[in-house]
Amino acid sequence: MRKICTVLAVLLLPLCAAAQQNWKAIMRYDKQAAKTALADRLTKYAAYDTQADPAADKVPSSKGQTAFAKALAKELKNIGASNVKTAKNAIVTADIAPTTTKPSAAIAFIAYLDTTPQLSAKNVQPKTVAKYNGGDIVINAQKNIRLTEYNSPQLLDARSHDLITASGDTVLGADPKAGIAVIMTLADYLLGHPSIEHGPIKIVFIPDHASGRGPAELDIASLGADYAYIVNGANLGEIVMENFNSRAFNAVFEGNRNADLGQAMNSAYADNLLMASDFHTLLPRQRRPETTADRRGFILVENITTQGNRSEVSGIVRAFSQEEMQELARLVTQAFNTVKAMNQKAGPMQLTWQDEFKNAKELIAPQVITQMQNALRQEDITPKPLAQRGPNAAALLTERGLPSVSVFCGVFHPNSILEYADTDIMEASLRSLISLANGWAGLPAQPAP
Numbered sequence: 001m002r003k004i005c006t007v008l009a010v011l012l013l014p015l016c017a018a019a020q021q022n023w024k025a026i027m028r029y030d031k032q033a034a035k036t037a038l039a040d041r042l043t044k045y046a047a048y049d050t051q052a053d054p055a056a057d058k059v060p061s062s063k064g065q066t067a068f069a070k071a072l073a074k075e076l077k078n079i080g081a082s083n084v085k086t087a088k089n090a091i092v093t094a095d096i097a098p099t100t101t102k103p104s105a106a107i108a109f110i111a112y113l114d115t116t117p118q119l120s121a122k123n124v125q126p127k128t129v130a131k132y133n134g135g136d137i138v139i140n141a142q143k144n145i146r147l148t149e150y151n152s153p154q155l156l157d158a159r160s161h162d163l164i165t166a167s168g169d170t171v172l173g174a175d176p177k178a179g180i181a182v183i184m185t186l187a188d189y190l191l192g193h194p195s196i197e198h199g200p201i202k203i204v205f206i207p208d209h210a211s212g213r214g215p216a217e218l219d220i221a222s223l224g225a226d227y228a229y230i231v232n233g234a235n236l237g238e239i240v241m242e243n244f245n246s247r248a249f250n251a252v253f254e255g256n257r258n259a260d261l262g263q264a265m266n267s268a269y270a271d272n273l274l275m276a277s278d279f280h281t282l283l284p285r286q287r288r289p290e291t292t293a294d295r296r297g298f299i300l301v302e303n304i305t306t307q308g309n310r311s312e313v314s315g316i317v318r319a320f321s322q323e324e325m326q327e328l329a330r331l332v333t334q335a336f337n338t339v340k341a342m343n344q345k346a347g348p349m350q351l352t353w354q355d356e357f358k359n360a361k362e363l364i365a366p367q368v369i370t371q372m373q374n375a376l377r378q379e380d381i382t383p384k385p386l387a388q389r390g391p392n393a394a395a396l397l398t399e400r401g402l403p404s405v406s407v408f409c410g411v412f413h414p415n416s417i418l419e420y421a422d423t424d425i426m427e428a429s430l431r432s433l434i435s436l437a438n439g440w441a442g443l444p445a446q447p448a449p
Helices: 002-019 031-046 063-079 153-157 174-192 261-266 272-282 322-342 366-378 393-399 423-439
Strands: 082-086 092-096 107-112 127-129 137-140 145-147 163-165 201-206 227-233 238-243 245-254 298-307 310-319 349-357 384-388 404-408 420-422
Touching: 031 163, 031 174, 031 423, 063 082, 063 092, 063 174, 063 201, 092 174, 107 174, 107 393, 107 423, 137 163, 174 201, 174 227, 174 420, 174 423, 227 238, 227 366, 227 393, 227 423, 238 366, 245 272, 245 322, 272 298, 272 310, 272 322, 298 322, 310 322, 322 349, 349 393, 366 404, 366 423, 393 404, 404 423, 420 423
Parallel strands: 107 201, 107 227, 227 404, 238 384
Antiparallel strands: 082 092, 092 201, 127 163, 137 145, 163 420, 238 404, 245 310, 245 349, 298 310
16 A cells, blocks of 8 residues: 555656646746846836926826836737726736636736936936946946945946946936836736746836825726736845835924014014924934934934924834834924923924825735745745835735735836946846746635735
8 A cells, every 4th residue: 555655646746746837947038038128128118207296296297107108008019918008197007818727816017107206317328237247337437426336235246247327417217117127028928928827917007106196096906916016126036025114294383583683582582493493403313314224213304494484394204113113203292392392482383293104014915925935936046035114115005905015126226326227137037027927827816814
């Protein structure tokens, strides 16, 4: 009997192994061709000026995002995607039909259209550094803008990689366009290789992610995705497992600066400018962004405005844990109350709070992360959990009912003139997402806990 069981086990092993298809075993995957396609797409997409406009009261906030959305929709149609749609708000959606008959979860791959409002994205001039072999990379000699192993330590791991920078006059826009290039190349590859087994796939491009207004307009119910992967992360193997909680505060100080300055001591004179300054000064310097790192949160005053007898101070508090968030909020409140006690002649003062976004750690569905980790390991990439010191693009969608996680695509120094993309890491991202799509074949969605 034992011999029979042993024989059966040996016979069944190949069947078990075949249950999880190895996509590379059924075709020839050319890394260099993939890198070329990714670099070509990123360079082409960089030409679209998609700088967000924070003053706009509509989505998209800039015309360039609409133009880019239409171009991406046209490209999706050309490569064979189905049900391609471009909404009035410039959200682009498309389908890639499943190639498996097994019940499988519907997976969305998402990237964003907008570049930072802080830097120009007009007339971007991408520059390629082929086979980087160490040393400084001069982005702009006239302005002495360069990448060094000091300001960009990730270059130590980039020997022989192909890199793309801008010219030092604009942002490159690799955040988010490297992610778009990866997703478009993924779609192109899957549509061109129907022998790769995968379930239903959704392609989604969303405007104005920095403000959160674009993701808020995505119709999750009609999208029909069970899980989502947002391609906008940084270094090889990184998966954003959690992010800061964030709350915004606004302190209002009412003064009376119209009194006779010569008789101010014995009058109702109250200086709202001084109150705002004192409030800012009383916030602990050791809890500012430049004095904190890793998992330590911070307080930041973002703006101080004054009009007549009214001054407003607006800022943010960010922390990974709710306990630290409460402590930082207490310090802000303490500073406000101190100023209030010091200015008995002042008019009404008010401190208000607004929640911005939450740490997605407790919201992310475990299977979303597990499948990504499995895909990375299949490509011999070590998964690297990342705690992001800022907003997480996936957090808002997860809160709204679409379990999402952000994954790497080889972008460094995002939203700055030092921004660059590593096309070798972009290729690793592409390969990992092909494995991910393949890995979800035959795995149905699990009910939410």
